[in-house]
Amino acid sequence: MKVIVFNGSPRGRNSNSHFMVESLLEGARQAGAETEEVFLIEKDIKYCRGCFVCWGTTPGRCAIKDDMADLIDLFLDSDYVGMATPVYGMYMTALLKNFMDRFLPLSTPHILRNPDGSFYHLERIKRFPKQFFIANSGFPGEHNFTLLKAFHGIAKRMSSLGPILEIYRNCGEALQTTDDDDPALVQRIGEFRDALRKAGQEMVTNGEVSRETVALLHMELVSDEEYMAQANQGWDEMLDQGR
Numbered sequence: 001m002k003v004i005v006f007n008g009s010p011r012g013r014n015s016n017s018h019f020m021v022e023s024l025l026e027g028a029r030q031a032g033a034e035t036e037e038v039f040l041i042e043k044d045i046k047y048c049r050g051c052f053v054c055w056g057t058t059p060g061r062c063a064i065k066d067d068m069a070d071l072i073d074l075f076l077d078s079d080y081v082g083m084a085t086p087v088y089g090m091y092m093t094a095l096l097k098n099f100m101d102r103f104l105p106l107s108t109p110h111i112l113r114n115p116d117g118s119f120y121h122l123e124r125i126k127r128f129p130k131q132f133f134i135a136n137s138g139f140p141g142e143h144n145f146t147l148l149k150a151f152h153g154i155a156k157r158m159s160s161l162g163p164i165l166e167i168y169r170n171c172g173e174a175l176q177t178t179d180d181d182d183p184a185l186v187q188r189i190g191e192f193r194d195a196l197r198k199a200g201q202e203m204v205t206n207g208e209v210s211r212e213t214v215a216l217l218h219m220e221l222v223s224d225e226e227y228m229a230q231a232n233q234g235w236d237e238m239l240d241q242g243r
């Protein structure tokens with residue numbers, strides 16, 4: 001059993017995304033899985049050129065020579081694949097979007113109609129790994145992920161079942177708070193990390209994550225007011241210094 005996460009944060013190993021991913025993968029390992037986190041920022045991934053060579057001239061193979069062919073192999077060789085991203089401009093990072101675009105060689109030009117009237121391309125690959133998503137936003141509240149939930153569409157493109165788990169973590173910039181700053185919040189973050197470990201374990205053991213665990217993953221870390229006060233305090237200090 002192999003669980004891979006592609007981390008689309010430009011902050012890579014220092015990201016809040018990584019902070020979440022490492023706990024989830026720890027849980028997956030405790031349940032016996034082999035795991036890996038791929039930091040997309042460390043990879044050579046060029047833009048899709050839209051040349052469609054991967055559909056016509058060399059079906060299934062992209063014309064661009066970079067790290068993408070190996071990453072697609074890694075994707076296909078996994079049982080569970082996660083995509084992690086911070087919210088950027090209400091959506092995923094350009095890094096992750098670029099990575100997703102490069103999966104075009106896995107589909108064909110053949111257009112089919114869904115029962116709901118929408119359209120899709122026939123996939124070249126018959127077996128896709130199960131997928132999950134991990135997003136975090138800098139804002140508090142629940143309005144940060146509306147566009148990002150279109151992510152769902154991309155997962156659906158690759159698996160008719162859609163993602164088996166979606167984590168939409170607000171107040172992401174609070175995740176790496178230290179005891180010196182706020183011990184009560186650090187304890188709450190500890191509970192959140194326990195929930196991430198549990199999600200990783202359940203995914204590997206049961207093939208899905210229970211509703212109770214999903215609810216825990218969306219627990220309030222800190223009130224909107226406290227989070228705003230903390231963020232704005234730093235800003236006020238900068239204003240005082242005339243910056």
Ligand SMILES: Cc1cc2nc3c(=O)[nH]c(=O)nc-3n(C[C@H](O)[C@H](O)[C@H](O)COP(=O)(O)O)c2cc1C
Nearest residue numbers: 009015016017086087088089090137138139172173
């Ligand atoms: C260019 C840019 C755009 C952003 N846009 C949003 C946004 O639309 N909504 C939001 O809640 N946070 C936004 N953020 C904040 C990030 O989502 C937040 O800092 C997040 O915790 C970073 O996660 P990471 O450490 O995993 O990269 C933005 C940050 C940057 C740098």
